[in-house]
C-alpha cells in the first residue's frame with residue numbers, strides 16, 4: 001500500500017466526531033455504542049489525541065491520558081480495516097509514545113484483549129499480575145454507596 005499521502009495529526013480540535021463514531025462502530029468491538037456527546041467529553045479529557053487521515057477520511061485513532069511524569073494510559077488504538085497491515089498502527093502508537101506528555105513517564109499502561117503480539121513488537125510487555133478494574137456503572141455505584149453508608153462506624157478510645 002502506498003502510504004505517502006497519509007497524514008498523522010496531533011491536534012484534537014481537528015477530530016471529526018461523526019467519522020470517529022463510524023470508525024469505532026466499524027473497528028472496535030468495545031466501542032460499538034459510543035455516542036458523540038460522550039466522545040467529545042473523552043477527547044476533551046485526553047492528551048495526546050492522534051488521528052490518521054487519508055485526505056478527508058479518518059482512518060486511525062489513538063488517545064492517551066497522562067500525569068506527564070509517573071503514569072500514562074493508552075486507549076482506543078484503531079486502524080480502519082481497509083488500511084491495516086501497512087505499519088500505520090505501529091506509527092500511531094509510536095506517535096502517542098513520543099508526545100511530550102508521554103515520552104518521559106515511568107510507566108505506560110494499556111489493556112488489550114487480542115492484540116498482545118502487536119504491542120509486544122512495539123516494546124510493551126505482558127503484565128498480567130497488576131491490573132484490576134472496577135466496572136463503574138451508575139446503578140452499582142449507587143448500590144455500593146448505599147451499602148458503605150450502612151456500615152456502622154465504631155470509634156474505640
Ligand SMILES: CC(C)(COP(=O)(O)OP(=O)(O)OC[C@H]1O[C@@H](n2cnc3c(N)ncnc32)[C@H](O)[C@@H]1OP(=O)(O)O)[C@@H](O)C(=O)NCCC(=O)NCCS
Nearest residue numbers: 077078079084085086087088089090111112115117118121
Ligand atoms: C491492532 C491494530 C491497531 C494494528 O494496526 P495495523 O496498522 O494493522 O498494525 P501494523 O501494520 O502497524 O503492524 C505492526 C506490526 O504488528 C504486527 N501485527 C499487527 N497486528 C497483529 C496481530 N493481531 N497479531 C500479531 N501481529 C500483529 C504486524 O504484522 C507488524 O509486524 P512487523 O513488526 O513484523 O512489521 C489494528 O489491527 C486494529 O485497529 N485492530 C482492531 C482494533 C484493535 O483491536 N485495537 C487494539 C485495541 S487494544
